[in-house]
Amino acid sequence: MNRWSQPILGVLGAIALWWGATRVFGIRPLFLPAPPDIVAAFRAQPGYLLREAGATLTVTVAGFVLAVVTGLFVAVSLTAWRSLERATLPVLVALNSVPKVAVAPLLVVWLGFGSRPKIVLVLLICVFPIVVATMAGLTSTPAELGELGRSLSATGWQTYLKIRLPWALPQVFTGLKVAVSLAVIGAVVAEISQPGGGLGAVIVLSGMSFDTPLAFAAIVLLALLSTMLFYLVVALERLLVPWSRAISG
C-alpha cells in the first residue's frame, strides 16, 4: 500500500457504492443519475462544458488572487496599527456576517453584468479567512524573535519582512486553503444569481430543462476544479514554507 493507493481506493469505492445504489434501488436518472449517465452527458458536449469550466476557473482565480492581495494588505495594516485594528475589526466582522448570497444581486446593480460583479463576490467571500489567518500568524511571533529584532534595532519594515511575515506564512496558508474552496463557491453563487456563463449557469439551465445528468456533469467538474485549486495551494505551500512541516511535526 503506497500513499496514493488509499485515497484512490476511497474514491473508487464511493463511486461504486453510488452506482450500485442507483442500480439496486432502480433510481431514475432524473433524480440521481448513475456515473455512466454523467460521463455520457459530458461526452455529448465536452467543448461547451470545458469552456464554461474555464469561465468559472477564470472568475475564481481572479477573485482569489485579488483576495490574497487585499487580505494580506489588510492584515498587515491592522497588525501594524493597533488603533486601526480596534476601530475597524468590529466593522469587518459585521460585514463578513452579511450573507454573501444576498449581496450578489446588489453587485450586479452596482457593477453591471459581466465578470466584474462575480470577481468581487469571490473576493468578498474568501477575503475574511485570509485576513483572520494572516493576523493570527503575524501576532504569533515568539517573544524571543521579537526581542531579537528589537536588540538589532530593526526597523518596522525589516521586522515585518525578515521576521514576522515569514513566521506567519504557515498560518497564512491555512487561511488560503480555506479561502480557495470558498472562492469556487463564490464563483458558482455569482453565476447562479446572474446566469450568463460558467458552470453555475450550466446548473441553472440544466435544472430548467430537467437535464439532471448535465447538472451532475457540471457539479463533478466543479468538484474537480475545487480539488485541483486546493492542491495547487498545498503544492505552493510545500514550495514556499518547507520548514513549516518540519517544525510543527
Added chain:
Amino acid sequence: MIRLAGVSRTFASRDGDVTALRDLDLDIAEDQFVAVVGRSGCGKSTLLRLMAGLLAPTAGTVTIDGAAVTRPRQDVVLMHQLPALLPWRTALGNVMLPVEIRRLPRAEHQARAAELLDSVGLAGFHQRHPYELSGGMQQRVALCRALIQRPRVLLMDEPFSALDALTREELATQLQAMHMSAPATTVFVTHSIPEAVLLADRVVVLSTRPGRVLRVVDVDLPRPRSFGHNAHVARAAEHIAELHDLLIEN
C-alpha cells in the same frame, strides 16, 4: 566600562508593583568576564535587558563608556536561553541576519560567518536549517550570530541551560576559548555554579527579589580552565562551595 549606579526596576503586575531590582550598583571592566548567579526570579534577566537597552531603569543609571544606555547599541549583543533562530534560514543565513538588518558590508561578513561556524565545529552544516540541527548545534549558530558583529559587550541569558549536561560543558569550554582569543566584555547569567567558576573572572551573587548585589567573588584561577581534573581543582572546589553557601543561605 559598564556601570550600573543605584539601579532599580519595578514592573506593574495585577497584584501591584513588583520590584525586580532595587538600588543595584555594579562596575564591569573592559573585556572582563562576569557571571551572574542567583535564585530564580532575582532579576538576572532584567539586569541583562537593562544593559542591552531593551528596558529602561525605573531609577538609577546604566552607562557604557560613560554614555547612558537608552536603546539597543550596535556593539552590545544579547544572547538568549533559546537559540531564537529563524526556521526558514540556513545556519549561515541566520548568522548573517544582523549583517542584513544593520546593512553591514555583505561580502566580508559572509566570509567571517563561515569562519565562525567552522570555529564552533559546524563546518559541514552551513546550509542546514535549524530543524536539521541538534539543540547544541542550534545554540552554536546563535553564538555565531551574536559574534558576527564583533560586539564589545556580550550579554548571555542562561545560554546553555536548555542543553544536556555534556553539550553544555563542551559549549562553555568553547566559549572560554573564544573569550581568550578575542575578548569581549561578557555578562553571563547562569544557574550553574561550576559553569560560573569555569568561565568568570568575577561572579556576582544576586539576592532574592528584589535583586541586589549580595557578594562579588573573584575567581583568579589561571586559564584555560576545565571541568575535569587539573592542578586547580581544589581552589575551584572552594569557590564553588563558597558560592553554593551564599546562594543557599540567601
